[in-house]
Amino acid sequence: MKVLNFGSLNYDYVYEMEHFVLPKETISSIGYSRNFGGKGLNQSIALAKAGMDVYHAGRVGADGQDFIDYLNKYGVKTDYLLKDLNEATGHAIIQVCNGQNCIILHGGANQKIDEKQVDEVLSHFEKGDVLLLQNEISSIGYIMEKAHSIGMDIVINTAPMNDKVFTYPLDLVDIFVVNEVEAAGLVKSETDDVETIINLIKEKLADKKVVMTVGEKGAYYIENGNVIHEDALVVKAIDTTAAGDTFTGFFLASYLQDKDPARALKLATKASSITVQGKGAAQSIPSIEDLK
Ligand code: RIB
Numbered sequence: 001m002k003v004l005n006f007g008s009l010n011y012d013y014v015y016e017m018e019h020f021v022l023p024k025e026t027i028s029s030i031g032y033s034r035n036f037g038g039k040g041l042n043q044s045i046a047l048a049k050a051g052m053d054v055y056h057a058g059r060v061g062a063d064g065q066d067f068i069d070y071l072n073k074y075g076v077k078t079d080y081l082l083k084d085l086n087e088a089t090g091h092a093i094i095q096v097c098n099g100q101n102c103i104i105l106h107g108g109a110n111q112k113i114d115e116k117q118v119d120e121v122l123s124h125f126e127k128g129d130v131l132l133l134q135n136e137i138s139s140i141g142y143i144m145e146k147a148h149s150i151g152m153d154i155v156i157n158t159a160p161m162n163d164k165v166f167t168y169p170l171d172l173v174d175i176f177v178v179n180e181v182e183a184a185g186l187v188k189s190e191t192d193d194v195e196t197i198i199n200l201i202k203e204k205l206a207d208k209k210v211v212m213t214v215g216e217k218g219a220y221y222i223e224n225g226n227v228i229h230e231d232a233l234v235v236k237a238i239d240t241t242a243a244g245d246t247f248t249g250f251f252l253a254s255y256l257q258d259k260d261p262a263r264a265l266k267l268a269t270k271a272s273s274i275t276v277q278g279k280g281a282a283q284s285i286p287s288i289e290d291l292k
Helices: 038-051 063-073 108-113 114-122 140-150 163-167 178-184 196-206 243-258 261-275
Strands: 003-006 010-016 033-037 054-060 082-084 090-097 100-106 130-133 153-157 175-179 209-213 219-223 226-230
Touching: 003 114, 033 038, 038 054, 038 063, 038 178, 038 243, 054 063, 054 108, 063 082, 100 114, 114 140, 130 140, 130 243, 140 153, 140 163, 140 243, 175 178, 175 243, 178 196, 178 209, 196 209, 196 219, 209 243, 209 261, 219 261, 226 261, 243 261
Parallel strands: 003 054, 003 130, 010 090, 054 082, 130 153, 153 175, 175 209
Antiparallel strands: 010 033, 090 100, 209 219, 219 226
């Protein structure tokens, strides 16, 4: 079984702020860094750091060699990462304040993934392989259909949640990994009450496996009407960027190894609690050794 993560790669321009910038305001940051990020890249790094063999497919600009080197450094395979000399690599502008963040995305090359590239990448995979997706690249619906026709299992983290998600063939998904806001959007919940969302998941996504993180209320795994819960760990958050990506990568790596969702929830919770205690995205993701 091979794991393919078809996902975004961004330069993250991170500004530490005393408060988030408001309309009509011009303010200085109190710190700055440029890091490797993108939900796709972060999740590939998390999978690799959790001990999983992973291929990352995606699209970067002419300056993309840095991303290839970075992914390779952690053992992520980049055979299917395309360098597009006519496009800029995607980037994100991230304000961080009191452990919280605000993110502006510019898709760049991430939004230029086309059917030709998808066909080429997926020709290297087969029945039983696993596809992981997030919602930061183009052609997601096509990737899902093609992967399903091959017999791959499909896992999707529907972040960032927006209306495009409902244009995808969601009936083809095997596992959803979502936070409570994404989950509420998926099942069209009118309230943010966790019990209500879980009941709607049981009803509307009855044939799916759903992993839902709920911040300080911990994480849930819902399958066939059964619910497993893991408490959150209480830590002081410095920067929550990539916490969800760490959770997705560690959950999936663990789950694919032994199909034990309770163990996977525990490991993913631990890993993301370490990520929030460090600055930046991919660079703050711990390794499986750190967890031990
Ligand atoms: O989930 C965090 C990521 O979201 C950042 O690395 C940023 O690039 C955006 O994609």
